[in-house]
Amino acid sequence: MENIIMLILGVFISVMGIVNIKGNISTIHSYNRRKVKEEDIPTYGKTVGTGTLIIGISLVLGFIVSFWSEIIIDYIILPAVIVGLGFILYGQFKYNKGIF
Numbered sequence: 001m002e003n004i005i006m007l008i009l010g011v012f013i014s015v016m017g018i019v020n021i022k023g024n025i026s027t028i029h030s031y032n033r034r035k036v037k038e039e040d041i042p043t044y045g046k047t048v049g050t051g052t053l054i055i056g057i058s059l060v061l062g063f064i065v066s067f068w069s070e071i072i073i074d075y076i077i078l079p080a081v082i083v084g085l086g087f088i089l090y091g092q093f094k095y096n097k098g099i100f
Contacts, residue, residue: 003062003063003066004063006059006062006063006066007059007060007063009056009059010056010057010058010059010060010061010062010063011056011060012056013052013053013055013056013059014052014053014056014057014060015056016049016052016056017049017050017051017052017053017054017055017056018049018053019049020045020046020048020049020052021045021046021049021050021053022045022049023041023042023045023046024045025041025044025045025048028048032092032096032099033096034096035095035096035097035098036095036096037095040095043095044091044095044096047087047088047090047091047094047095048087048088048091048092050087051083051084051085051086051087051088051090051091052084052088053084054080054083054084054087055080055081055084055085057080058076058077058080058081058084059077061076062076062077
């Protein structure tokens, strides 16, 4: 049960991703969304929210798998974080014209 923080963080990040996917990008910091055009908000939210949701689900899945093997956590979380960050960075560069 020492990985309970990973579960709590995973659930929190997953909820944030779902909120972003539904079009509410107010949870994203203002300097990361200031150049996003009004018509691009839904697709920007879906792109960034998908990346956030992938990371959150991997943390929850890592918590569940940790009951059987601690070693497998690295093979679940690390690739998911890379893919999730890829989605987030794609959304940032395409719709916000850069990271900041």
